[in-house]
Amino acid sequence: MPTIIFKPTESCNSNCAYCDVVARKAPKTMSLELLETTFIKINEYLLENNKEKLTLIWHGGEPLLLGIDYFKTALRFINEHCKETKHLLEHAIQSNLTLMKQEFIDIFREMGITHIGTSFEPIANIRGPGKEINSKVYNKKFFEGINILKDNDFGWGFIYVVTKKALSRPLDIFYFLSNLKLSGGFMMNPVLIYGKDENDISITPKEYVDFIGEIFPVWLKNKKRYPDVDPFKTIMKNIEEEGESLGCVDSGNCAYGHLYIGPSGETSQCGRSEDWGIINYGNINDRSLKEIFEDPRREELLIRTNYLLENDCAGCRFWKICHGGCPLDAYSPEKEGLMRKTAWCDVRKLFMEKYFEPITGIKFNK
Amino acid sequence: MNDIRLVCNFNIDLINNFQGKAIVIKTNNIDEIQHINHVVNKENKLHCIVVNHNGALSTLPVTDNWEGIPIHIFATRFGNFMQFIEQKHIYHKLSIRVFLSAEIETNYRDLQILSSFGIDCGLYFPNKSINWEKLNDLMYYSAYGKVQHASIEPFDFVIKKFEYNTPIDFSNVYFENPHQYLHISDEGKVALSGLDLHNCKFITENINDLENIHQSSEYKNVLNNWQNFFTKLEDCSCCPSWRICLGKFNHISDKTNTCQPFFNDLMDAAELFHENKSKFKTRELCQP
Ligand code: SF4
Ligand code: SF4
Ligand code: SF4
Numbered sequence: 001m002p003t004i005i006f007k008p009t010e011s012c013n014s015n016c017a018y019c020d021v022v023a024r025k026a027p028k029t030m031s032l033e034l035l036e037t038t039f040i041k042i043n044e045y046l047l048e049n050n051k052e053k054l055t056l057i058w059h060g061g062e063p064l065l066l067g068i069d070y071f072k073t074a075l076r077f078i079n080e081h082c083k084e085t086k087h088l089l090e091h092a093i094q095s096n097l098t099l100m101k102q103e104f105i106d107i108f109r110e111m112g113i114t115h116i117g118t119s120f121e122p123i124a125n126i127r128g129p130g131k132e133i134n135s136k137v138y139n140k141k142f143f144e145g146i147n148i149l150k151d152n153d154f155g156w157g158f159i160y161v162v163t164k165k166a167l168s169r170p171l172d173i174f175y176f177l178s179n180l181k182l183s184g185g186f187m188m189n190p191v192l193i194y195g196k197d198e199n200d201i202s203i204t205p206k207e208y209v210d211f212i213g214e215i216f217p218v219w220l221k222n223k224k225r226y227p228d229v230d231p232f233k234t235i236m237k238n239i240e241e242e243g244e245s246l247g248c249v250d251s252g253n254c255a256y257g258h259l260y261i262g263p264s265g266e267t268s269q270c271g272r273s274e275d276w277g278i279i280n281y282g283n284i285n286d287r288s289l290k291e292i293f294e295d296p297r298r299e300e301l302l303i304r305t306n307y308l309l310e311n312d313c314a315g316c317r318f319w320k321i322c323h324g325g326c327p328l329d330a331y332s333p334e335k336e337g338l339m340r341k342t343a344w345c346d347v348r349k350l351f352m353e354k355y356f357e358p359i360t361g362i363k364f365n366k
Numbered sequence: 367m368n369d370i371r372l373v374c375n376f377n378i379d380l381i382n383n384f385q386g387k388a389i390v391i392k393t394n395n396i397d398e399i400q401h402i403n404h405v406v407n408k409e410n411k412l413h414c415i416v417v418n419h420n421g422a423l424s425t426l427p428v429t430d431n432w433e434g435i436p437i438h439i440f441a442t443r444f445g446n447f448m449q450f451i452e453q454k455h456i457y458h459k460l461s462i463r464v465f466l467s468a469e470i471e472t473n474y475r476d477l478q479i480l481s482s483f484g485i486d487c488g489l490y491f492p493n494k495s496i497n498w499e500k501l502n503d504l505m506y507y508s509a510y511g512k513v514q515h516a517s518i519e520p521f522d523f524v525i526k527k528f529e530y531n532t533p534i535d536f537s538n539v540y541f542e543n544p545h546q547y548l549h550i551s552d553e554g555k556v557a558l559s560g561l562d563l564h565n566c567k568f569i570t571e572n573i574n575d576l577e578n579i580h581q582s583s584e585y586k587n588v589l590n591n592w593q594n595f596f597t598k599l600e601d602c603s604c605c606p607s608w609r610i611c612l613g614k615f616n617h618i619s620d621k622t623n624t625c626q627p628f629f630n631d632l633m634d635a636a637e638l639f640h641e642n643k644s645k646f647k648t649r650e651l652c653q654p
Contacts, residue, residue, distance in 0.1 A: 122596070122598075122599040122603070122604075123599055124598075124599075136597065139596070139597050140597075143590070143593045143596075146593075147586070147590055169599070169604075171604075172599060172604035173599070173604070175603075175604040175605060175606050175608070176596070176599055176603050176604045179596070179603060179604070179605070179608040179609065180596055180603075182530070182531050182532065182533060182609055183531040184531075224530050224637075225530060225637070227530065227531075
């Protein structure tokens with residue numbers, strides 16, 4: 001099922017230390033006219049491909065900043081333009097929850113959304129509004145949002161971004177995140193800084209591996225207590241299911257599965273590729289969704305996977321769970337092109353060889 | 367609100383306001399026990415009678431007239447062994463649980479004795495002084511003791527109720543968890559805990575508001591109080607055993623050598639029981 005990362009606004013009410021959106025001087029928001037066009041194009045695509053389903057992830061910026069009327073209008077467009085196809089269109093949303101209101105929940109329910117993706121940061125002054133990145137204000141509003149979700153039986157999962165400030169306390173952070181949501185559902189990602197590291201929070205890939213490496217044995221020993229924690233759960237699941245449920249960066253087949261649509265209608269492979277300004281597919285105003293999904297540049301991503309299997313990654317024991325990694329992590333402005341393995345190769349191996357294999361006793365074979 | 371149990375004094379005028387409620391009655395007068403049982407069960411359901419016995423357990427004249435009545439006795443200490451032995455056979459006939467104070471060192475040992483006699487019992491924590499080593503020994507006895515013995519609270523509650531995805535509030539054992547128990551003054555004012563009642567801190571002064579208490583923002587806020595721990599990355603929020611303690615010993619300064627290792631051990635015991643649940647027989651008195 002292809003996923004559309006839909007960013008109708010770049011505006012955000014927070015000023016998180018690691019976010020590139022806030023660095024943009026004039027954040028853009030999609031016009032209602034373009035929003036309507038988007039759903040018309042989605043409908044055209046689904047009419048032609050009625051065996052497929054699309055997942056539309058409302059992203060930002062902070063999508064709740066769009067306001068209730070914007071979502072109501074979106075719902076009207078969907079009902080008007082996607083009459084015969086809306087059952088093939090699933091919605092999801094990623095929000096910081098700090099602006100959550102009951103009215104949003106009512107609309108989201110109509111859109112079929114019952115679970116919201118969010119993020120949380122236990123360390124002060126990394127997530128929050130204003131110059132001083134006021135995490136107190138942020139957390140208060142965040143919990144108010146969580147309580148609204150709870151009152152409405154909405155589920156939630158969250159992303160935690162590992163920064164330099166967290167490196168000395170991996171277990172404290174892990175217990176904190178687990179306690180915050182006992183049923184699990186969080187993912188620990190490394191911070192990715194695109195420009196200048198103004199807040200001094202960036203970490204090296206090795207630091208990230210050592211951070212999660214310290215947590216891994218605790219998680220493994222108590223998997224039932226801490227069920228749904230990534231990246232661990234996904235790695236284990238893929239060993240059990242032979243690579244069936246890998247995320248995009250490990251699957252080697254994101255080529256036809258992802259699409260980004262931005263506030264001006266610009267499209268790209270995914271949110272990250274748009275952030276980096278590479279693998280772009282033109283504007284939704286000028287092209288049909290079919291054309292965008294069949295853009296020849298996508299084929300390059302598939303060719304890359306096959307190429308790596310024969311070249312950079314030939315004989316690698318971890319191919320089944322890595323597939324050469326994300327093409328974006330292989331890209332560097334100096335050496336154009338994507339035909340090489342991820343720059344995270346060494347640390348992927350490091351995690352597997354230093355932590356995963358010795359701790360689990362599971363040995364990967366070629 | 368039907369699932370919320372009410373805790374109040376034995377006050378017939380007050381109780382007449384309720385219908386079909388599960389009620390916990392607090393009394394210091396043991397002569398009233400049968401009468402309370404009779405009166406409360408007319409229109410409501412007696413959940414438990416709590417007797418605060420400000421003295422030694424051995425001096426409490428228990429009687430087999432209390433048979434079938436759920437009773438919790440809170441006594442300061444165990445008292446004279448021989449005096450108690452004379453009454454032991456009566457305890458065996460009753461639906462009674464005996465709580466002794468965690469303040470008195472000998473109580474940890476005496477609870478083990480009570481439990482080995484087959485008398486359900488427990489510790490209560492009137493203040494901050496806890497002997498963590500003795501508490502741990504008692505918990506081990508309760509959880510792993512090979513000889514047959516009765517349950518000891520709050521360990522038994524945590525062990526039996528443990529679920530992977532849900533926090534456990536062992537205040538239930540003391541009828542103190544506002545998710546399940548509300549405390550009512552003689553005038554019908556509603557408090558969230560015994561302490562709030564004592565301090566005249568009410569969430570509503572009108573007994574009729576009880577029916578819609580779930581909608582009260584003050585009530586909701588209290589239920590979400592746990593979130594306050596998660597505004598800081600320290601102590602309780604990053605405690606591996608948060609889910610079974612919920613920060614109840616937050617006032618302790620040296621948590622890594624006191625409450626944390628104790629609750630870590632208790633959680634291991636709870637998890638072990640959970641994994642082998644089907645193999646254990648359980649006996650329930652009044653369900654906390
Ligand atoms: S380019 Fe990378 S991040 Fe984007 S969809 Fe593909 S694997 Fe995922
Ligand atoms: S670990 Fe490195 S060599 Fe192995 S598949 Fe991944 S990128 Fe390729
Ligand atoms: S065991 Fe101690 S540190 Fe852990 S939650 Fe309870 S009071 Fe806090």
